[in-house]
Amino acid sequence: MADDQRDPRAGLGERLQAFFAEFSATASLARALQDPNVRAYVEALARGEALPWPRPCHCLCTVAHPGDKGTCDMEAVTTRHYDTELLGPVDVPLCAPCAAAQFIAEVT
Ligand SMILES: [Zn+2]
Numbered sequence: 130m131a132d133d134q135r136d137p138r139a140g141l142g143e144r145l146q147a148f149f150a151e152f153s154a155t156a157s158l159a160r161a162l163q164d165p166n167v168r169a170y171v172e173a174l175a176r177g178e179a180l181p182w183p184r185p186c187h188c189l190c191t192v193a194h195p196g197d198k199g200t201c202d203m204e205a206v207t208t209r210h211y212d213t214e215l216l217g218p219v220d221v222p223l224c225a226p227c228a229a230a231q232f233i234a235e236v237t
């Protein structure tokens with residue numbers, strides 16, 4: 130195993146380029162890549178920089194799942210759609226544990 134000490138990030142830029150070349154025809158991904166936050170994150174990854182995920186979880190934990198406040202891992206992986214009286218329709222970024230905690234809070 131001594132010769133298997135490669136940096137796991139080695140070649141990440143090339144792999145990302147290949148990924149985008151292959152999937153740039155996919156409409157949903159093309160749209161996602163137009164988001165400057167996504168682009169900045171991907172480009173920083175390709176340069177070998179570590180950045181926090183640019184879409185932190187926006188869950189109102191103490192309100193949305195008061196029984197499970199400490200569960201948030203801050204990295205939004207999905208969004209939840211709300212129709213609010215004040216703001217109209219909004220998509221709130223949620224991390225996986227918060228999405229699960231909200232679900233549990235609402236069905237129990
Ligand atoms: Zn939460």
Ligand SMILES: [Zn+2]
Nearest residue numbers: 186201224227
């Ligand atoms: Zn969260």
